Amino acid sequence: MTAEPAMLRSVLQALGYEGSLMKDVEVDKLISGGASCQEFTTLCCWLVSELKLLCSLEEDVSLTSGPEDADTFQLEMSGVLSELHCPYISLTSGDVTSRLTNSKNCLLLLVFLSSELQAARLLSSRLTPAPEQSEAAEELALISQALNMPESTLGSPMSQLLEEIRSKVSDTLSTLPESEAVMSPLLRIPLDPHQWEQLLQIQWALHSEYECRMRMLVTRFHVTLQSFHWSERSKDREAEMLQAYTPLRHALTVQSRVSLAHLLAMREDSSRIVKTSSGISLENTSCSLNKVLMGSVPDRGGRPNEIEPPMPMWEKRREWGSDSRRKRWSKHGRKKNR
Missing domain, CATH: 1.20.5 (Single alpha-helices involved in coiled-coils or other helix-helix interfaces)
Structure with a gap:
């Protein structure tokens, strides 16, 4: 699989596509089938349906049941591309029933639809106000339920609920034995x-x-x-x-x-650096594999101080080098004397 199809699969995964392409279908095989490939048309229909949720598209494409629906699919896709103002001439001109019959155009179509969907989601997230307060309220409600606080407190103002949660956590921590006491937080200074x-x-x-x-x-x-x-x-x-x-x-x-x-949840012991080979670490990480002893293995050598004399002298190489050097110098010397 080439770089572009591999990148396309990553983009589709980020978009949340969970079709057959993300399991066992190669992108190269999928785009080579074009409009006659049911997996390809299914993916295109999913991208268009996701776009319709964010954009006011009037055109739509239907799922195909086989190669016999290829022409109909291409006609419908032509209307979608026209409404999206697709800038690629190869996808908007020429014979409609032959535009999605080659791998290059099919890959280009998937890239275009994926890009449009990414842009539509980005614009939608900017236009829609982030529900920070509602998410925070939901998290506080979950914390209250985990602490077994009465349900009457869930409808309280957020500041009051935070104070009640803090008081409940302090009371719970004070009842813990010393061996299970929670250390102080790593971040102690309040930030502006x-x-x-x-x-x-x-x-x-x-x-x-x-x-x-x-x-x-x-x-x-x-x-x-x-x-x-x-x-x-x-x-x-x-x-x-x-x-x-x-x-x-x-x-x-x-x-x-x-x-x-995670930073707010860090405790003082998180900043302690302990060697993995220390005795304290081995007490918690030791297992049966640590007691397995390796048998005799071949000696790979690599110790010059253990090589037995005599060392190789490479006499032939030195003689050849000296002869060639002598000939070269004598040749240059004759040219210089001339």
């Missing part, structure tokens, strides 16, 4: 709004750095797997390799799940 804004900027910078590094690792992982397909023996086992690779690839996410809430 400007400092919180700076902290958010640092968080986003770290998120961007993490995402960049993770994308690089995922790309390296994908390229390494592609190299396995170069051998002749792997061609017969391509399906097995894809089946083993797909779950691993889907488990790799480039987005970091660390938020400011």
